[in-house]
Amino acid sequence: MSLTLAALNAASTAEFARLLDGTFEHSPWVVERAAPMRPFASLAQLKLAFVRVLREATHDERLALLRAHPELAGRAMVSNALTAESNDEQSRAGLTACSPEEFATLQRLNAAWNAKFGFPFMLAVRGPRGTGLTRGQIIAEFERRLANPVDHELEECLRQVHRVVEIRLDDKLGHEPTLGNRILDDAAALAVHSDPGFAEHGLLTVTYLTDAHRACARQLEAWMREAGFDEVVHDAVGNVVGVYHGADPASRRLMTGSHYDTVRNGGRFDGRLGILVPIACVRALAKSGRRLPYGIEVVGFAEEEGQRYKATFLGSGALVGRFDPAWLDQADAAGITMRDAMRGAGLAIEDIPALVRDPARYLGFVEVHIEQGPVLAEAGLPLGVVTSINGSLRFVGEA
Known part of the structure; x- marks a missing residue:
């Protein structure tokens, strides 16, 4: 039977530490310091309590925590001295079945890492899905991070500890992050599609x-239809729009979404996370038969980045009446005009003016976006709310 939050909240400090034994490698003090922060209303709150403990710990305590961890495929593994948790993690990643060449590479990397940093290389080897990275992925990450500065890696290794702890807590409490896993899978599936020259x-x-x-x-x-949206359309500018009605289909809507085009050599979560998260939310609502007091309109904006034509925000611009017809005559690097590209894609250009939304029909617009900076990572927070935004202008000049 899985451990429960109720049991953790009701336990004495000693029992709390015993129930969570093995969560932090040979470092029960982290768990003990989190005990006074109870009761925890959610698993996320428990995880954040541990983040807070380490944020408030001294430099020497953090260093001691890192040094309590074993090397990857190191002496502790060879001598069967790994904790049960570490043994499971390294086994899932195949580190207990290294080829002689892989084992030699890891020993070389461990030695170089320890000489430079003075603490073991930390990587959540079970990966984003908790099922295990490959040995090739682990070695590549090891080699890449070996070039990083010491201060950077101290913080990165602590972040990796938190990821390891998150997975261990999920195991102990029988939690399966189903929605998160689906979003990871969908982002990977979308990333299969890439333009020639890059793919x-x-x-x-x-x-x-x-x-x-x-x-x-x-x-x-296809995903919107499968998720249970009431209306799904591919509009005249290429936006993919899904509507999930509220309890009253005539009620106002909350609009959310982001773009699915990318910059050159972009990341799989940039923009797309803001589409996949609300799709996952609607999927969960539809599966449970729930309707909210308002509708949800999810828009996968067709264009934001201005990579093919010298125009940006084509998708969102059309919804607010700022699609400039002059853009249609712009040509890309191959000489294909936007007009011809849109016609070739079967888009009804003449219908673009009808895409303009009436603000009175909406409660507002929110966008989920991956952080493109260090603020949340450095604060140890999983989520932040943006209170202001930095605008940008682009200029084209000739020398």
């Missing part, structure tokens, strides 16, 4: 109305 090198680039872009649109549309 061959494993790079993600999806520009407006290319074959890869249109494949992404079809996939988003």
Whole structure:
């Protein structure tokens, strides 16, 4: 039977530490310091309590925590001295079945790492899904991070400890992050589509109305239908729009979403996270038969980045009446005008003016976005609310 939050909240400090034994490698003091922060209303709150403990710990205490961890495929593994948790993690990643060449590489990397940093290399080897990274992925990450500065790696290794702890807590409390796993899987599935010249090198680039872009649109549309949206349309500018009605279908809507095009050599979560998260939320609502007091309108905006044509925010601009018809005559690097690209994709250009939304029909707009900076990572927080935004202008000049 899995451990419960209720049992943890009701336990004495000693029992609390015993129940969570093995969560932090040979470092029960972290758990003990979190005990006075009870009661925990959620598993997320428990995880954040541990983040707070380490944030308030001294430099020497943090260093001692890192040094309590074993090397990857190191002496502790060879001598069967790993904790049960570490043994499970290294086994799932295949580190107990290294080839002689892989084992030699890891020993070399461990020695170089320890000489430079003075604490073991930390990596949550069970990966984002908790099922295990490959040995090749682990070695590549090891080699990449070996070039980082010491201060950077001290913080990164502590972040990896938190990820390890998160997975261990999920195991102890029988928690399966189903929604999160689906979002990871969907982001990976979308990232399969990339423009020629980039796809061959494993790079993600999806520009407006290319074959890869249109494949992404079809996939988003299919996922919206599968999730249980009441209305799904692929509009005249290429946006993919899904509507999940409120308890009263005539009620106002909350709009959310983001873009599915990318910059050159972009990341799989930039923009797309803001589409996949609300799709997952609607899927959960529809599965449980729940209707909210308002509708949800999710928009996968067709274009934001301005990578193919010298125009940006084509998707959102159309919804607020700022699609400039002059853009249609712009040509890309291959001489294809936007007008021809849109017609080739089967878009009804003449219907673009009808896409303008009436603000009175909406409660507002929110966007989930991956952080593109260090603030949340440095604060040890999983989520932040933006209170202001930095605008930008682009200029084209000739020398």
